[in-house]
Amino acid sequence: TASKLTPPADGSKITITDGKLHVPANPIVPFIEGDGIGPDIWRASVRVLDAAVAKAYGGERKIHWMEILAGEKAFNETGSWLPDETVQACRDYLVSIKGPLTTPVGGGIRSLNVALRQQLDLYTCLRPVRWFKGVPSPVKKPEDVDMVIFRENCEDIYAGIEFAEGTPEATKFMALLQEHFPDRFKKIRFPETSGIGIKPVSREGTERLVRAAFKYAIDNDRRSVTLVHKGNIMKFTEGAFRDWGYGLAQNEFGAVDLDGGPWMTFKNPKTGKEIVVKDVIADAFLQQIMTRAKEYDVVATLNLNGDYISDALAAEVGGIGIAPGGNINYVTGHAVFEATHGTAPKYAGMDKVNPGSVILSGELLLRHLGWNEAADAIIGAMDKVIAAKTVTYDFARMMDGAKEVKCSEFGDALIAAM
Ligand code: NAD
Known part of the structure; x- marks a missing residue:
């Protein structure tokens, strides 16, 4: 046509x-x-x-x-x-x-x-989130919220690799798991009636996202970049996101340990000021954006966390409108x-x-x-x-x-x- x-x-x-x-x-x-x-x-x-x-x-x-x-x-x-x-x-x-x-x-x-x-x-x-004076907010100090969220947009559970409970696909996948990874298979409490979801998180996907967040922090004279993850539970996806993020800070931006690490710091080449690189577990982050929002500035996170976080923050400063x-x-x-x-x-x-x-x-x-x-x-x-x-x-x-x-x-x- x-x-x-x-x-x-x-x-x-x-x-x-x-x-x-x-x-x-x-x-x-x-x-x-x-x-x-x-x-x-x-x-x-x-x-x-x-x-x-x-x-x-x-x-x-x-x-x-x-x-x-x-x-x-x-x-x-x-x-x-x-x-x-x-x-x-x-x-x-x-x-x-x-x-x-x-x-x-x-x-x-x-x-x-x-x-x-x-x-x-x-x-x-x-997703930048900031408050405009006068906007109705459910929190006492919405003016403390001034963050820019970099949410990874292509990976994580959103990749859509899922098998519905009771289908031939799920059965086939369970059989594969049982055959090749019996120790993992044993961890599944109800294998007969489980749906299954797989979550890919790559080094490349993480690095390009975190790199963008660091560059943004440099260009816009921001104080810190926080990696938000659930690496205590999902070690090789969310934990790796954190590790790759710190690694990138060190290898590409010359970051060094802050007070013995794991937090790091590097000099903004444009302003000479320090940019702090830190990480926080997602659940703690969701508490702290209510109680200590001032401590967060640029945020880099995985797809699903980013979904929750952006909407929670949007609500703090006046909602989706x-x-x-x-x-x-x-x-x-x-x-x-x-x-x-x-x-x-x-x-x-x-x-x-x-x-x-x-x-x-x-x-x-x-x-x-x-x-x-x-x-x-x-x-x-x-x-x-x-x-x-x-x-x-x-x-x-x-x-x-x-x-x-x-x-x-x-x-x-x-x-x-x-
Ligand atoms: P919605 O965001 O359209 O509406 C929910 C409510 O939010 C509205 O009833 C209204 O009270 C309020 N609202 C939304 N935008 C507003 C604005 N600009 N100003 C004031 N109030 C506003 O969500 P929904 O009803 O769940 O979805 C309706 C349709 O939109 C569905 O077809 C859904 O798939 C689609 N959708 C599209 C996008 C997108 O294009 N990015 C995002 C979400 C939903």
Whole structure:
């Protein structure tokens, strides 16, 4: 089928050489509007992103947005939930942004988000978590939360190697285990009625994720990188993640033991300041983000831990309505920034929900391009508008004296505050 994509005539491609992005002043950035509340949110967000760029650079820089299709809109127009040309555009143009997508029920494809991540090998799920003054929070000192989570995005239990209880596959697998690894087999309490899941965690997969976290800490002048794992129980997967992480700190970043180890420290080559590398068991971490959140800064962790941690932290600072995310391969330059919430179908088309999640995903995108001044304009405006209690319904219902505005009006307020 012929491509329905028409690249904006005045835009140019972002390219990459040796892991370094080259961003023209007129980059083409593909966007997926998203399903459900997606169109409402995108309409509000794109105006805010454009305004931030205009504010920061006058007319000298401008993003040329190019719509690509996925989800229901794609299915209705092309018969495919994720057309090949959409994936190809994300490949060709490197950096893109998307709203939430409906997960087709019963279709061949498990999740469009997962499909995009896998096809582009987006091995980092980046989730910055910080509090904006005035946002309703269930904890006493939400201002202590200022973390950037690097969640491994391709391995761990998410690799999907599973055998259902009672199936011929499970029986076959049990027989293999019994034959080749009788000592392990003996540890299974109820072999006849067990489902089985296998969790691969590789040295390569760990190192590229942890390397990205260290580089981020260097570039963004952060104080520490914490490896969060459950290595006391899963020694050769999660424990190895910790060991490989410390090894990488030593071998590639010149880290040395801190007070006899296992914590380490290395000098930030850009600022001369120390960056501490530490580790913590996941359960202790989940306690400490409630009691001593200040001690954590950049966090590198495995896929499943990262899932729990990002949502727990998002809840501490006001929930999913404003939690942004990025899925990034720092080697190839491919990145898809996205809202972390779903399509909230009951609010679709009502111009009601919080566009914060996509706006802040755009803020991450701008920072990824090195357009920090525009990104700062967005953060500054968010600070002002939320502190003035101009918020959408989700925050308004939990704040005293709030002025409830529509999705689009929240965007207007941000633009006015820049
Ligand atoms: P959801 O996130 O869509 O909605 C849960 C509730 O959260 C909503 O009812 C609403 O009260 C609130 N909410 C979500 N986004 C909000 C916003 N921007 N502002 C204010 N309130 C907001 O989760 P769900 O109902 O479990 O999933 C609905 C659909 O979304 C499903 O098809 C699911 O597969 C899909 N989904 C997609 C993604 C994604 O594309 N990244 C993520 C999760 C779920």
